[in-house]
Amino acid sequence: MERVRVALLGCGSVGSQVAVALAPGSESVAELSARAGVAIELVGIAVRDASAPREGVDGVLDRALLTADADALVTRADVVVELVGGLEPARSLLLRAFEHGASAVTGNKALLAAHGRELHAAADAAGVDLYFEAAVAGAIPIIRPLRESLAGDRVERVLGIVNGTTNYVLDQMDSRGETFDAAVARAQELGFAEADPTADVDGWDAAAKAAILATLAFHTPVTIDDVHREGIRSVSAEDVAAAREAGAVVKLLAVAERTTGVDDAGNEVEGVQARVHPVLLSREHPLASVRGAYNAVFVEAAGAGDLMFYGQGAGGRPTASAVLGDLVTLARHRQDGSQGPRVLGHADLPVLPTDAVRTRYQVRLVVADRPGVLAAVAQVFAAHGVSIETVRQRPSAGAVAGEGGSASLVVVTHTAADAALAGCVADLSELDAVASVASVLRVEGDS
């Protein structure tokens, strides 16, 4: 093979960076070709409107490379770089590329989280590669470490801060004491949040990434429908302030783990679970210091122990770095006729239902400050089979301990099922001594 023909689908913030790096005759494409060991040639860029002006690209690239006919373009390529996003036509274009014997690079998390199994199977059947480093945590190398570096290990759990918008919002609430609404407004002003922040704040984006991380970590196909998902709208300024006082932070985590649960038939099984929800995390945990819009992925493996990967999770240039890294690898694979390791295949663990989530909880209660309250509260937890790890009690602001005012009671539980905890909370609200259940938050890491 004298050259590897590359088709670029999409020319937005990431695509235009990739296009410029691959500009024919440029120093950058010469460098990338040298690293790949074969000439990389950009043969076309598919866009919706091939005649529209394109900032950053016009003047750098020959406009004749632009085409509105993506279908035709993919049949002329050895490697297709898909950066159009969304499910269709991205899915059909990738399948078409594989049919024509092309490998593909994609940064499309939504597509992988919905149709990953079909796409990986199609690539395997065609004997080509599908690489996707850019789909999770932007520039941070996490896909390749999970897929290759840890191939000799057993991953037990993956915890990720994989959505920069929500991390920025929670960080503002923590460091400036802002409310959720104010922090979202600031994020929107600074371009860290969309005008409609639903995909981020309700956890959809993180859930897609959780599905991809779980699929890789456990060699088991997991889709976004398998992911238990809770966003951060319910996190109050009081929750964050209380966490801060207790030496903790609130973070939105994507979690993928090996665990045991109850399957649809009611049997206890070992399997895989993926979930996204806000958690209380001790400030001693390495993920707690991930500030602003940064991302990080924490991996717990049987042999390697704890690992963390940290960096920028979004942005045109960082994401293009991940895409180009994959492209160099796939060009090399085309040249020597090889393929990367299979994503799916040798393992296929049961994916546990999303209603079987078990985590530790922190329940914050406002209670009457009088003897016997703790015993009554503890009794409710015991009745629901929820075991208590720690209890912290202190008078509410302005009140004096034991003098009949109200007090704050913070209970951290051992691992409990959602249903048991929900029953517990319902019964606690009924207790005379409990004025209110101020908050219920999941807990990760040491408390």
Place this chain on the structure above:
Amino acid sequence: MERVRVALLGCGSVGSQVAVALAPGSESVAELSARAGVAIELVGIAVRDASAPREGVDGVLDRALLTADADALVTRADVVVELVGGLEPARSLLLRAFEHGASAVTGNKALLAAHGRELHAAADAAGVDLYFEAAVAGAIPIIRPLRESLAGDRVERVLGIVNGTTNYVLDQMDSRGETFDAAVARAQELGFAEADPTADVDGWDAAAKAAILATLAFHTPVTIDDVHREGIRSVSAEDVAAAREAGAVVKLLAVAERTTGVDDAGNEVEGVQARVHPVLLSREHPLASVRGAYNAVFVEAAGAGDLMFYGQGAGGRPTASAVLGDLVTLARHRQDGSQGPRVLGHADLPVLPTDAVRTRYQVRLVVADRPGVLAAVAQVFAAHGVSIETVRQRPSAGAVAGEGGSASLVVVTHTAADAALAGCVADLSELDAVASVASVLRVEGDS
């Protein structure tokens, strides 16, 4: 290929973990084989004394696998795993393996830092792989990210905490206010430091890793002889305490960077530099929070921005995880006849001489507390062409500002050459107003 024959050289703390994972008939070797897509078969373990009892291995592996004849064993393998350490016979055994067409995995940093160019060239010439994830930062995936994930990017700088012993010692000095000697003694008690800690505290171990990181990051052969090396013996409890007060920590960093310098002929050239020395680092820097014996590598790349990789840098199990990850990849490569990307070849930047190190500095002076001292001090820096970034002045403990006692003057410079700084320090000591130059430390990150 129906099976990949693996020869293990060495059966110490890492080797015995690898041996057990590869035990014929075990679940673990079946899992590794499934991931590699080919049966992995351990054909022998070379040890110095094949008849000595081996804890952890006896009872798990057939003793017939043990042999004292490493030379013969490597000729019977498709992949050789070298874990004997040291330069010889490790080097000769690897060259012999390549001659016989075998690929190799090694965790031998000293060997790679001394003979990397020869070994990579020999592997390339034989059309086989040499993988070495375990050689730097134990279980942390850093080699593969630099070699593959960042292949589409331009790495500008790598900063690594790559020696757990010195990080533990400096962390004890910081968190407990211990002296260097007391912290080393504690590290020895806990098994974090050798009885003779020279290789760690004088920076030899970190320098070997700096050479390997520089080689990979810049596609340019760098040996340990090219690395400027300073250990941590000169770091005093006072330095660490002063850093703490100023919101900084002292860390031993391995640094590999693209920079300009003056070559042997006196010309200004762009090139590569690798160095190991203690630095002052702001507590805001992600590397500052790497505590105890943990390792982390911070990468600054043009596209990806700042990345950090964090985890356990040593220990039998973590290091074995890195070795086994490489082994799975190489078994797969044997099966499909492919090879990983070349380490050397397309770039070959000048390696700048070790006496041309340029960093920022913090100079801490004890001075007379009277008007005009700062002017005199600033004049000395100016005379040596060293530009000052910040100055902090305050009375010494017990003294009152402006009342003729002594004061502490802390000067942070912009980037300066070692020679200019040394001249500066010599002249400062001569000043009447300067009682002493209390410390001179290099500075990395924002001050």
